Amino acid sequence: MVLATADIPQADQLWDVARVPEAIARGRRSTEEIASYIGMKVLRQGHYYTQAARILGLVAEGDPGEEPQLTTLGRSFARSNRVEQRTFLRRLLLQRDPTRSLVAALRASAGLDRRGIAAVLQQLAPLADSTAQRRAFTVAAWLCAVDLAAWQDGRLIYTGPEFLSSDVNAPYRA
Numbered sequence: 001m002v003l004a005t006a007d008i009p010q011a012d013q014l015w016d017v018a019r020v021p022e023a024i025a026r027g028r029r030s031t032e033e034i035a036s037y038i039g040m041k042v043l044r045q046g047h048y049y050t051q052a053a054r055i056l057g058l059v060a061e062g063d064p065g066e067e068p069q070l071t072t073l074g075r076s077f078a079r080s081n082r083v084e085q086r087t088f089l090r091r092l093l094l095q096r097d098p099t100r101s102l103v104a105a106l107r108a109s110a111g112l113d114r115r116g117i118a119a120v121l122q123q124l125a126p127l128a129d130s131t132a133q134r135r136a137f138t139v140a141a142w143l144c145a146v147d148l149a150a151w152q153d154g155r156l157i158y159t160g161p162e163f164l165s166s167d168v169n170a171p172y173r174a
Helices: 019-025 031-038 043-055 072-079 082-095 099-107 114-124 129-145
Strands: 149-152 155-158
Touching: 019 031, 019 043, 019 072, 031 043, 072 082, 082 099, 082 129, 099 114, 099 129, 099 155, 114 129, 114 155, 129 149, 129 155
Parallel strands: none
Antiparallel strands: 149 155
């Protein structure tokens, strides 16, 4: 296990996560303001979505109670159009855990059911079974949102670009 439980996302809608840098760039800094900006989210969800943007490297990790700040990547992301953001997100999901490890597991198998996805997450972080099951839904939804994976016969399969080598970190063709 290498990740903290907070490093496994709880924010189900990837495109709402993508709005967090935009919210911050437009001066929405509190969790409440971010939640409101991304649409009908309650305070707790504002925290989840900001944390998810941090997992992706778009928001800097600060001290507890500190307002979120954009990273250099987050500033560039906020200035990008939707097509560019999709490319950003695909790359980030392929490069950052937990989705990087899940992609590797999907590529090494004929796909994984929700329990299999949860098992991958539990190898990365100390998650209880019920938590791992919920978060499995989230990471699968993220991969599906940018066409890196799709559900087929109850299994999540990798549908993203072909890698130039067997190394998941190697350059790829988009």
